[in-house]
Amino acid sequence: MTYRSDIEIARAAIPLPIGQIGTRLGIDPDDLIPYGRDKAKISRSFIDTLSGRPDGKLVLVTAISPTPAGEGKTTTTVGLGDGLNAIGRRAAICIREASLGPCFGSKGGAAGGGMAQVIPMEDMNLHFTGDFHAITSAHNLLSAMIDNHVYWGNRLDIDLRRTTWRRAMDMNDRALRQVTAGLGGVPNGFPAQTGFDITVASEVMACLCLADSLGDLRQRLGRIIVGYSRDRRAITAADLKASGAMTVLLRDAMQPNLVQTIEHSPAFVHGGPFANIAHGCNSVIATRTALKLADYVVTEAGFGADLGAEKFMDIKCRKAGLAPSCIVLVATIRALKMGGGVSRSELGREDAAAVQRGCANLVRHVENLRAFGPPVIVAINHFAGDTDAEIAVVQDEAAALECEAILCRHWAEGSAGIADLARRVVALSEGDPPALRLLYPDDLPLAAKIETIATQVYRAGEVTFAPGLREQLARWEEAGFGHLPICMAKTQYSFSTDPDLRGAPQGHTVPVREVRLAAGAGFVVAICGDIMTMPGLPRIPAAETIGLDAAGRIEGLF
Structure with a gap:
């Protein structure tokens, strides 16, 4: 069989007009704001009409701790959504938008892979509908207004030594972690130490992803604390009269994006905070909209369950009143082997003992997830080199926890390869969702x-x-x-x-x-520890292999 890269598979797919995808969810074409033929934003006026509808079932997809061998959390999220639709359930997918930083760094894209992808893959991994640019602009508008306020007399008595608001850009650039601004004399303002965070770590990103309306967004933006006065009073964006203009910049970005998978399942792609430096979930407004329109909504939480899933529960669900009916924990044999001490160059060799050692990570995640209440099931994201003996180790470990592990071949086979998992998710999701047990109460110090x-x-x-x-x-x-x-x-x-x-x-x-x-x-x-809110590029960044071919098409994305 000839190997095809993710971008080749995505490019060969034939998308439906986005209006047809909206129609499948009951969205009239007039309620979509198209960005070309294959992507659109859902209008605020339509979303406002949904409040009285019942919610569908929410399914959370998370993963074991990431390794360079790969786990395929987004691929499984997309595949499961396709699988649910294939077995006759009305399903939608909710995932985050891709950041340019990891796309040109080492992680690659965030649209899934193989036959379980969201398309248009190239657009989604690059500028998409401009949401990240709007968030970056709103963030840096606030930065500019702080410095401008100080330059023109500093009525609020802002102490530049205690200014906590930094700047943002959607790129990995370690040289910008700490910078000195305002050099060059009086015309350029006052020198001050500052720095940049990547846009996905911006509080503006978090505000947009947790807000449920433009009014709520403006209030959240206004509450942002940018620093302190000389007498230690908190200075907010509202004090600087910045929140109105910031909301204007974010007006369109607040509307969820609708695209489709290769198999034409509807996909809501909106917001994109990282889970290692932010809260790691797509927007509340996209998730709530999808729940009103579909019987099953499959969403993901970033990185491993210790970060993404914990924040999904303790931040997003706590704030938005959501509760998943089922949790899917994604693992790969390759990642478990790597966790068991096998080097990346040796992952193609069978080593059931290393898989057994690596399962300690999987077991820990299952134990942690169960503490939140919903039932947990393991998805083994299949790779061609996986052996029956290695797969049996994972299934036996899961069985010892009274937790089923299902082999999934969605990367190669699409929905047909994940139908077994889809049927089990439906069975586990029957009835009312279990009571969500948060990790700690609000009033704990x-x-x-x-x-x-x-x-x-x-x-x-x-x-x-x-x-x-x-x-x-x-x-x-x-x-x-x-x-x-x-x-x-x-x-x-x-x-x-x-x-x-x-x-x-x-x-x-x-x-x-x-x-x-x-x-x-x-x-x-x-x-x-040493975690940075502005990542750096690796020794050999993915950007070195990304370019245009002779026909002007993008190549090198993965």
């Missing part, structure tokens, strides 16, 4: 919330706080922010903060080196 996540999910033996952080958290509690949930920022590759410590470590130390108050988004960020 902020430091204790961080410790709860670290000890119960990461199985840490200790949490250490850099000097002054406990006092900072206590001050935020006194200011009325103690009820907020926690957004942990740490490496995605391990339960610990050491990316090389694979498997299921326990008793380790989680060092919290910085905390940030995201008052607009509605959570507190705890930055742990």
Whole structure:
């Protein structure tokens, strides 16, 4: 069989006009704002008509801890949506938009893979409908208005030494992590130390993804704390009169994007916070809209379940009143072997013993997910080199947990290769969704919330706080922010903060080196270990192999 790359498979697919995809969901073409023939935004006026409808079933797809061998969480999300439609269920998919940073870095695209992809793959992995550009612009407008306010007299008495708002761009660029702005004399303002975060870590991104309307969005943007005055008063975007203009820039970006899979299943692709440095879920408004239009909505949470799924529950579900009826945990034999100590170059060799060792990570994730309440099922994302003996190890490990593991071949076969999982998801989702058990109550102190996540999910033996952080958290509690949930920022590759410590470590130390108050988004960020909110490019970035062929078509995306 001739191998075809993801982009070749996507390019060979024949999309339906986006109006036909909308019609399948009951959306009139007049309620779609088309961006060409194959993608559109869903109008706010149509979304407003849906409030009285019942919700469908929400299915969460998450994964074991990521490895360079790959897990295929988005591919499985897309495949499961196709599979549910193929067995006669009315299903939609909700995933995040792709960031340019990892697309040109090392992770590649975020549209799925093989026969389980969202199309148009090239558009979705690049500029798409311009949402990320709007978020970047709104973020940097606020940055400009801070500096401008100080330049023209500083009526709010902003202390430049205590300005916490940074700048943003949607690209990996380590040189911008720490910069000095305002050099060059009086015409250029006042020198100040600042830096850039990647757009997916911006609080503006989080505000858009958690808001349920433009009015809610404006209020959230207005609550963003940009710094403090000389007498330690919090300065907000509303104080700077910036939230109105920021909302204007985000008006169209607030409307969910509708596209389709290769098999023409409807896909809502909206928002894109990373899960290792942000909350890792697509927008609330896209998920709620899909739930009103479909019987089953398959969504994903970023990276491994210790990050994405925990934040999906403790931030998104807590704030939006959502609850999944079923959780799918994705694993690959290759990733489990790598977690069991096999080098990437040796992954093609059968090694059931390494799979057995690697299953410690899978078991830990299953245990953690079950604590939230919904039933859990394991999806083994099949690769051509997987052997029966290796697959049997995973299925036996799952059976010992009274959790089924189903082999899925959606990458090669599309919906036909994942029908068994689709049928089991339907069976597990029958009836009312189980009560969602959040990890901690709202009224637990902020430091204790961080410790709860670290000890119960990461199985840490200790949490250490850099000097002054406990006092900072206590001050935020006194200011009325103690009820907020926690957004942990740490490496995605391990339960610990050491990316090389694979498997299921326990008793380790989680060092919290910085905390940030995201008052607009509605959570507190705890930055742990060496994680950076502005990633860097790898030694050999994917950008080196991306270009145009002789016909002007994009090549090198994956």
